[in-house]
Amino acid sequence: MTLLYQKYRPIEEAVAAIPHGASIMVGGFGSPGTPFALIDELLAQGQRDLTLIKNDANEPGIGIGKLIEAGRVSHLITSHIGLNRDAIAAMNRGELHVTMHPQGLLAEKIRSAGAGHHGFLTDIGQGTEIATRRREIELEGRTWGIEPALYADFALVHAERADRYGNLIYRATASNFNPLMAMAADTVIAQAYRVDEPGSLAPESIHTPCAFVSQVVQVAPATSEQGRRAHVG
Amino acid sequence: MTLLYQKYRPIEEAVAAIPHGASIMVGGFGSPGTPFALIDELLAQGQRDLTLIKNDANEPGIGIGKLIEAGRVSHLITSHIGLNRDAIAAMNRGELHVTMHPQGLLAEKIRSAGAGHHGFLTDIGQGTEIATRRREIELEGRTWGIEPALYADFALVHAERADRYGNLIYRATASNFNPLMAMAADTVIAQAYRVDEPGSLAPESIHTPCAFVSQVVQVAPATSEQGRRAHVG
Amino acid sequence: MSADQQRILTRAAREVIPGQIVNLGIGLPTRLFHYLPEDLEVLVHSENGVLGCRPRHADEAPDYEMIDSGGAYIATRPGASVFDSAISFAMIRRSRVDLTFMGAFEVDELGNLANWKIPGKFSPGIGGAMELAQKVKRLVILCSHNDKHGNAKILQRCRLPLTAERCVSRIITDKAVMDVTPQGLTVVDIAEGLSVAELREATDAKLIVDDAQLGRF
Amino acid sequence: MSADQQRILTRAAREVIPGQIVNLGIGLPTRLFHYLPEDLEVLVHSENGVLGCRPRHADEAPDYEMIDSGGAYIATRPGASVFDSAISFAMIRRSRVDLTFMGAFEVDELGNLANWKIPGKFSPGIGGAMELAQKVKRLVILCSHNDKHGNAKILQRCRLPLTAERCVSRIITDKAVMDVTPQGLTVVDIAEGLSVAELREATDAKLIVDDAQLGRF
Numbered sequence: 001m002t003l004l005y006q007k008y009r010p011i012e013e014a015v016a017a018i019p020h021g022a023s024i025m026v027g028g029f030g031s032p033g034t035p036f037a038l039i040d041e042l043l044a045q046g047q048r049d050l051t052l053i054k055n056d057a058n059e060p061g062i063g064i065g066k067l068i069e070a071g072r073v074s075h076l077i078t079s080h081i082g083l084n085r086d087a088i089a090a091m092n093r094g095e096l097h098v099t100m101h102p103q104g105l106l107a108e109k110i111r112s113a114g115a116g117h118h119g120f121l122t123d124i125g126q127g128t129e130i131a132t133r134r135r136e137i138e139l140e141g142r143t144w145g146i147e148p149a150l151y152a153d154f155a156l157v158h159a160e161r162a163d164r165y166g167n168l169i170y171r172a173t174a175s176n177f178n179p180l181m182a183m184a185a186d187t188v189i190a191q192a193y194r195v196d197e198p199g200s201l202a203p204e205s206i207h208t209p210c211a212f213v214s215q216v217v218q219v220a221p222a223t224s225e226q227g228r229r230a231h232v233g
Numbered sequence: 234m235t236l237l238y239q240k241y242r243p244i245e246e247a248v249a250a251i252p253h254g255a256s257i258m259v260g261g262f263g264s265p266g267t268p269f270a271l272i273d274e275l276l277a278q279g280q281r282d283l284t285l286i287k288n289d290a291n292e293p294g295i296g297i298g299k300l301i302e303a304g305r306v307s308h309l310i311t312s313h314i315g316l317n318r319d320a321i322a323a324m325n326r327g328e329l330h331v332t333m334h335p336q337g338l339l340a341e342k343i344r345s346a347g348a349g350h351h352g353f354l355t356d357i358g359q360g361t362e363i364a365t366r367r368r369e370i371e372l373e374g375r376t377w378g379i380e381p382a383l384y385a386d387f388a389l390v391h392a393e394r395a396d397r398y399g400n401l402i403y404r405a406t407a408s409n410f411n412p413l414m415a416m417a418a419d420t421v422i423a424q425a426y427r428v429d430e431p432g433s434l435a436p437e438s439i440h441t442p443c444a445f446v447s448q449v450v451q452v453a454p455a456t457s458e459q460g461r462r463a464h465v466g
Numbered sequence: 467m468s469a470d471q472q473r474i475l476t477r478a479a480r481e482v483i484p485g486q487i488v489n490l491g492i493g494l495p496t497r498l499f500h501y502l503p504e505d506l507e508v509l510v511h512s513e514n515g516v517l518g519c520r521p522r523h524a525d526e527a528p529d530y531e532m533i534d535s536g537g538a539y540i541a542t543r544p545g546a547s548v549f550d551s552a553i554s555f556a557m558i559r560r561s562r563v564d565l566t567f568m569g570a571f572e573v574d575e576l577g578n579l580a581n582w583k584i585p586g587k588f589s590p591g592i593g594g595a596m597e598l599a600q601k602v603k604r605l606v607i608l609c610s611h612n613d614k615h616g617n618a619k620i621l622q623r624c625r626l627p628l629t630a631e632r633c634v635s636r637i638i639t640d641k642a643v644m645d646v647t648p649q650g651l652t653v654v655d656i657a658e659g660l661s662v663a664e665l666r667e668a669t670d671a672k673l674i675v676d677d678a679q680l681g682r683f
Numbered sequence: 684m685s686a687d688q689q690r691i692l693t694r695a696a697r698e699v700i701p702g703q704i705v706n707l708g709i710g711l712p713t714r715l716f717h718y719l720p721e722d723l724e725v726l727v728h729s730e731n732g733v734l735g736c737r738p739r740h741a742d743e744a745p746d747y748e749m750i751d752s753g754g755a756y757i758a759t760r761p762g763a764s765v766f767d768s769a770i771s772f773a774m775i776r777r778s779r780v781d782l783t784f785m786g787a788f789e790v791d792e793l794g795n796l797a798n799w800k801i802p803g804k805f806s807p808g809i810g811g812a813m814e815l816a817q818k819v820k821r822l823v824i825l826c827s828h829n830d831k832h833g834n835a836k837i838l839q840r841c842r843l844p845l846t847a848e849r850c851v852s853r854i855i856t857d858k859a860v861m862d863v864t865p866q867g868l869t870v871v872d873i874a875e876g877l878s879v880a881e882l883r884e885a886t887d888a889k890l891i892v893d894d895a896q897l898g899r900f
Binding site for chain 4: 175207
């Protein structure tokens with residue numbers, strides 16, 4: 001239990017709670033919503049043998065791309081790593097164990113944990129190789145795949161605004177996996193561009209209520225790193 | 234498929250699509266979030282033999298209490314009807330078939346449908362009589378209850394604000410089951426105190442995206458009916 | 467409210483630690499709301515979808531769309547959020563609620579709780595009790611020690627349908643404060659003016675009493 | 684962009700009905716974005732969490748936190764909403780997306796689709812393709828009729844790992860527009876200047892052609 005007034009922390013202290021070998025959910029779909037500052041702090045502190053759960057592998061040289069290049073990730077549970085050629089190469093060399101899930105099932109496996117369930121029944125992927133790797137059950141005359149919930153020791157999430165109790169608001173497409181991971185991990189570390197006093201966020205505007213957040217740190221607004229992506233609209 | 238520009242309708246027309254015998258989810262926890270105007274229209278139109286899915290039975294003389302008193306409800310799937318003595322009496326006389334679920338499981342059964350799943354695995358209620366009425370499965374050395382998803386033909390939901398595409402914003406504790414039901418029913422009819430042009434609601438402030446909403450109707454703001462409850466804070 | 471209820475609530479308020487997230491069950495626990503100082507840094511969770519509620523001030527107009535799970539019109543304090551029922555119960559099932567107070571028909575030595583159904587007599591539903599009882603980090607029961615006929619509510623084994631198994635941490639009644647321990651029910655405090663023998667007489671469970679440790683309330 | 688690709692996209696734009704919710708897959712379908720008039724009352728869904736996106740105007744500064752699923756910086760139109768990945772895929776699994784365009788490695792007569800993996804050669808992941816293909820109301824495939832070695836991509840049976848079974852409604856290539864029907868692949872339109880014999884030659888599936896109904900594009 002983290003008491004409400006203990007949640008607002010220096011970034012070094014928050015990340016120092018993560019041990020070697022931890023399983024860590026990392027928010028973000030591409031750059032938006034990726035907690036770059038928390039990842040960089042993790043890189044600096046040296047934790048290794050990590051299992052990361054993230055939609056994608058970012059791109060070479062940014063975000064979890066750095067952790068993968070530094071050899072700190074032993075297992076990546078993801079949906080698509082097509083934008084990170086280094087991660088694909090590490091996978092092909094057998095240095096990075098990669099588990100791929102359809103994106104919506106990955107989201108729901110995390111959400112299932114966040115809701116305190118043990119898994120869910122789906123028809124997604126029936127008739128494909130996805131179905132061959134999971135247990136099935138007959139119910140009401142049809143065959144359903146059982147997708148177990150995906151829990152983690154830690155989640156690193158990114159928000160636009162927060163208060164020091166850990167209430168979070170996401171912006172634009174930076175929401176993605178963040179609110180799901182914030183519910184699914186045992187310890188949730190949130191970074192936000194702005195952390196204000198409780199009462200500064202309208203109750204209806206809060207996307208992740210503070211009950212799910214263990215620690216909250218303030219980070220500098222959008223760095224150039226988030227803009228230096230190859231893609232243009 | 235309801236096209237975007239066809240969603241904003243007169244209330245009579247929206248409710249007229251509901252046939253006798255329909256299963257209908259109704260938002261609300263107590264009065265907040267209960268779509269009183271849609272319920273009153275349903276009462277006026279005369280649909281009968283309805284299966285209602287609602288957290289509670291409102292109170293005598295308001296909301297679905299009226300439908301129950303008028304004998305229009307054959308089955309109520311709910312969590313608690315303690316504030317409606319008439320509904321309890323109808324249940325005890327055998328005139329109203331009532332299925333009770335723990336509140337969070339009821340919410341999740343609806344959410345499971347809304348997510349397009351067939352059910353979920355839970356330990357809630359293990360060791361109680363809830364567990365005796367559901368199928369179980371052994372996974373990873375433990376026994377889990379299988380809770381099937383709960384779909385419905387229609388959902389009647391209440392929002393504070395909407396746009397005419399059907400984007401919805403809830404206020405205060407009027408959210409409750411509304412966003413879950415809006416995802417779980419085949420046809421979703423939303424009432425809102427204010428329906429504006431698309432673009433009037435900030436994208437981050439929208440709780441239910443319009444893709445889930447079939448029709449949206451505008452209703453008069455909070456009537457005295459919603460205030461005439463026995464409870465005082 | 468009776469003097470017994472007041473004593474239960476006054477004692478119960480001491481259970482709340484600043485910085486916690488607390489849920490108050492329907493009935494007697496709801497009234498604990500008024501025993502928590504407004505400047506206490508605690509967020510009260512109500513399962514209908516609000517975290518950070520407080521009682522309405524006497525001069526505040528009710529907001530008809532802001533209620534707690536018992537149906538009372540409430541207000542919010544700084545740091546409050548509102549959310550849907552799925553988020554609200556996710557919070558409960560993920561044990562993000564630190565402390566819940568609940569009433570009881572029966573509680574037993576193992577920490578089993580029965581408070582939702584009396585077959586043939588009372589079954590208005592389940593509400594959020596099962597999830598809260600099963601998953602909250604710490605469940606404190608507030609109830610009268612005996613029912614209106616004088617029958618014990620603190621039992622060796624519950625007889626009514628259970629709300630949840632082995633879920634209770636502490637029981638606060640008008641007669642005693644008792645902890646559920648691996649050894650059985652351990653009396654922490656006993657009501658002023660009551661003897662241990664009288665307490666045992668009013669209870670259908672074995673009570674462990676260490677006179678040297680026993681407090682009064 | 685090649686003339687063939689332009690012809691595919693011009694033809695594909697005619698599939699979109701005003702008032703629909705449309706998803707554009709990564710690759711060629713993403714470029715369809717620029718073929719939809721900005722005043723067309725359509726909400727484009729991108730599975731990373733936005734409904735109602737539009738291409739950025741040339742003079743608009745990019746918002747680095749507003750991308751589509753391919754990673755392009757986009758903008759929104761009136762009626763847009765943003766949401767998390769669970770809501771986004773609930774929308775997909777509940778068939779709230781009316782129309783999806785997707786690329787393909789292989790498509791077959793039954794409407795089976797393979798577009799995510801070439802064992803031993805290409806397996807960057809799955810992304811949202813499986814859910815979109817399986818659950819969208821109408822799936823239109825946009826792809827070259829033959830691969831760069833001239834091999835047919837329109838087959839009697841897919842050989843690569845499937846994305847989803849029996850999911851495709853229509854296929855638009857540089858050579859033809861074909862519908863998946865219970866009878867097999869029915870040619871709707873054929874490219875200007877191409878003979879039916881040439882089309883059959885470039886295809887490894889049986890094609891049903893009714894000359895009287897055949898359109899050109």
